[in-house]
Amino acid sequence: xxxxxxxxxxxxxxxxxxxxxxxxxxxxxxxEALESLWRGSPGLKDRILDEQGAVRQHINIFVGExxxxxxxxxxxxxxxxxxxxxxxxxxxx
Numbered sequence: 315x316x317x318x319x320x321x322x323x324x325x326x327x328x329x330x331x332x333x334x335x336x337x338x339x340x341x342x343x344x345x346e347a348l349e350s351l352w353r354g355s356p357g358l359k360d361r362i363l364d365e366q367g368a369v370r371q372h373i374n375i376f377v378g379e380x381x382x383x384x385x386x387x388x389x390x391x392x393x394x395x396x397x398x399x400x401x402x403x404x405x406x407x
Contacts, residue, residue, distance in 0.1 A: 316336040316337060316338065316395070317336070317337050317340070317341060317347055317392055317394070317395070317396055317397075317398065318334060318335065318336045318337070318396075318397050318398070319334070319335045319336075319337065319347070319351055319397075319398050319399075319400060320333060320334055320397055320398070320399045320400065321333055321334075321335065321358070321400045322400065322401060322402055324402075325358060325361055325400070327357075328355060328357035328358045328361060329354075329355040329357075329358055330355065335351065335354065335355065337350040337351055337354070338350060340394060341392050342391065342392065343388065343389050343390060343391060343392060344375060344377060344382055344387075344388050344389070344390045344392060344398065345388040345389065346392070347392050347398055348362070348363075348388070361373075362375075362400060368387075368388075369382070369383075369387075369388070371403065372402055372403045373400060373401070373402065373403065374399075374400075374401050374402070374403050375398065375399065375400055375401075376398065376399040376401070377390050377391075377392055377393075377396060377398055378393070378396055378397065
C-alpha cells in the first residue's frame with residue numbers, strides 16, 4: 315500500500331473530489347510527500363502552505379498519529395505504507 319493522504323472534505327474540490335489520495339513513490343519526508351501531492355492536486359498547495367512555505371496556522375498535518383508540529387515539521391519522516399492526515403485546526407472556548 316502506498317503513502318496515502320486523507321484530506322478534509324472542504325478541500326476535496328481541489329483534489330478532484332477525493333478525500334483519500336495515494337501518492338506515487340516512497341517519500342522520505344512530509345515535504346517530499348507534499349510535493350508528490352501537489353503534482354496531482356496543485357490547488358491544494360496554497361490552502362495548506364503559506365507564502366513562506368510553512369504549514370498554515372489553521373492546518374494540522376499528522377503522520378499516523380504524530381502531529382508534525384511537535385515532531386520535525388516538514389522534515390518529519392514518512393514510513394512506508396502510512397497515512398498522512400491533513401485536518402483543520404479546531405479552536406474555541
